[in-house]
Amino acid sequence: MQTLRHLIGERWEESTGADIVTVVDPATEEAFAHFAAASPADVGRAVTAAADAQPRWAALTVTERVGHIDAWAETITAHAAELAELECREMGKPVGVGRTFIDGATAGLRAAAAQALTYPFTETMTGPGGERTDIVRHPLGVTAVITPWNFPVPMVLGALGPLLAAGNTVVVKPSERSPVSTVRLFELAESAGLPAGVLNLVLGEGRTGAALTEHEDVQLVHFTGSVAAGRSVGGATGRRLRRCVLELGGKDPVVVDAGVDPVATAxxxxxxxxxxxxxxxxxxxxxxxxxxxxxxxxEALVAAARTFTLGDGTEPATVLGPLVDERQRDTVRRHVEDAVHKGATVRTGGAVPERPGYFYPATVLTDVDDTMLVMTEETFGPVAPVVVVPSFEEGLARAADSRYGLAATVYTHDPAHITAAAHLPAGVVWVNQWQGGGPERLYEPARDSGMGATGAHAAYDAATRPTSIHHAPAPAATR
Structure with a gap:
């Protein structure tokens, strides 16, 4: 049984809290790690360590900060397989899938940090009569990053590049369901020579996160998680008049037009x-x-679903690992059972397999409607509900009819339909390629899916505070 600790400044420390949290392998249902959740006092010490380190970190040149981040990224790349194995054990992701996302996130960390080299931290505007205004963007100070369990390493890396490169220090709280790989990620930061106190780590559940978001010295909270938790974070930062960036739930739609290849698209x-x-x-x-x-x-979607082989993510043949825990599997099962009770047809999958682990098969449902949970609430499981529509326009209208607005995907060859899809209320609209785009992508979730633009220069805008210094010509000397 591995015991996890918090990283506060330059030391790995035991918690002063008494609540013990256990991490379970979802493929075997066996516990393999535990930790004592950080108390408010532990969180306070982590914030203080970050505050103490921040002036020294900000005093480095942008090039020096980017160099430190690059060194860490190089170390992550060398240990990507190890990190993918840890993710597999703590939340079930197949190792090959995890490695792909970790490699992509590491490249994204480098690219996001490199954008600091061209970001306008200082701009000058001139006016009539010799007037000049300098706009200087300062780091905020101590920032907090709270990440979910589904992509432990990539979600941390995705948030940190602009925050660190802009001169902020950070306190990270990963999900209590998958903290092991994040602990190892921070050990690698130490070995790569990242200065002590620049990155701090506290482990815990909701109360630990609340202590962090409510701390008076935290200037920005970058939160990824549920809508309910996001509302709490937004309320806490709003009361303190501090910033937050929220990426919350999604119920992402796909609209498939008549002119596409049905098999390839499926x-x-x-x-x-x-x-x-x-x-x-x-x-x-x-x-x-x-x-x-x-x-x-x-027909093609059902055939494809049946190729997603269930199994332990450490086995090369596994395509579909377990859900993170029994609670998540119960949510998926409840959504499918609700749909079937209301008239949906299960085309494949749809039942919990008789085996250890929190597994659920790839499931395709037809004959679904908008009274069903599977069409209105975030399922977060391997379920594909299909609605047949008489036109692309109706598909687009129904895709837009949701309280969520994270992303959407459209498959079409019709230029007019592509133009229409651009008006979907979503942070990202993908046309003919899910998850397309690069580090220059800018987006902000719509509706209940969050708030705060991020990506490219918007991430640096969020990580800095602009000050304008206006210079007027000095008064002429009098005799």
């Missing part, structure tokens, strides 16, 4: 619905397909 949709066992905020959770190709599409 295979792409299966990947978007089932990869990481559907535990992605931007998983394809509502599928609207044109009636002209619906039969072929559904």
């Amino acid at each position: 295979q792409a949709v299966a990947f978007g619905a089932f990869i990481n066992t559907g535990q992605i905020c931007t998983s394809m959770e509502r599928i609207y397909v044109h009636e002209r190709i619906a039969d072929e599409f559904v």
Whole structure:
């Protein structure tokens, strides 16, 4: 049984709290790590360590800070396989899938940090009569990052590049369900020579997160998680008049037009619905397909779903690992049972297998409607509900009819339909390629899916505070 500790300044420390949290391997249901949740006093010491380190970190040149981040990224790359194995053990993600996302996130960390080299931390504007205004963007100070359990390493790396490169220090609280890989990630930061106090780590559940978001010295909270928890974070930061960036739940739609290849598109949709066992905020959770190709599409989607082999993520043949825990599997099962009770048809999957572990098969549902939980609430599991629509326009309208607005995907060859899709209320709209785009991508979730623009220069805007210094010509000397 591994005992996890907090990183506060330069020391790995035991918690002063008494609440013990256990980490369970979802493939075997066996506990393999535990930790004492950080108390408010522990959180306070972590914030103080970050505050003490921040002036020295900000005093480095941008090039020096980016160099430290690059050194850490190089170390992460060398240990990516180890980190993927830890993610597999703590939340079930197949090792190959985890390695792919960790490699992508590490490249993203480098790219996001490199953007600091061209970001306008200082701008000068001139006016009439010799007037000049300098706009200087200062780091905020201590920032907090609270990450979910579905992508432990990538979610940390995705948030940290701009925060660190801009001169902030950070306190991270990972999900209590998958903290092991994050602990190792921070050990690698130490070995890469990142200065003590720049990165701090506290482990815990909701009360630890609340102590962090409510701390008076935390200037920004970057939170990824549920809508309910996001509302709490937003309320806490609002009361303190501090910033937050929230990426919350999704119920992402897919609209499949009549003119596309139904088989190839179904295979792409299966990947978007089932990869990481559907535990992605931007998983394809509502599928609207044109009636002209619906039969072929559904047949191909069912065939593709059956190729997602259940198993322990350490086994090379495994495509679909377990859900993170029994609570998450119960949510998935409840959504499917609700749909069936209300008239949905299970085309494949739809039942908990008789085996150890929190497994659930890739499931395709048809004959679904908007009274069903599987069409209105975030399922976060390997379930693909399909609605047949008479036109692309109706599919688009139904895709927009949701309280969520994280991302959406459209498959079409029609230029007019592509133009129409751009108006979907979502932070990202992908056309003919799910998860497309690079480090220059800018987005802000819509509706209940969050707030705060991020990506590229927007991430640096959020991580800094602008000050304008206006210079007027000195008064002429008098005799």
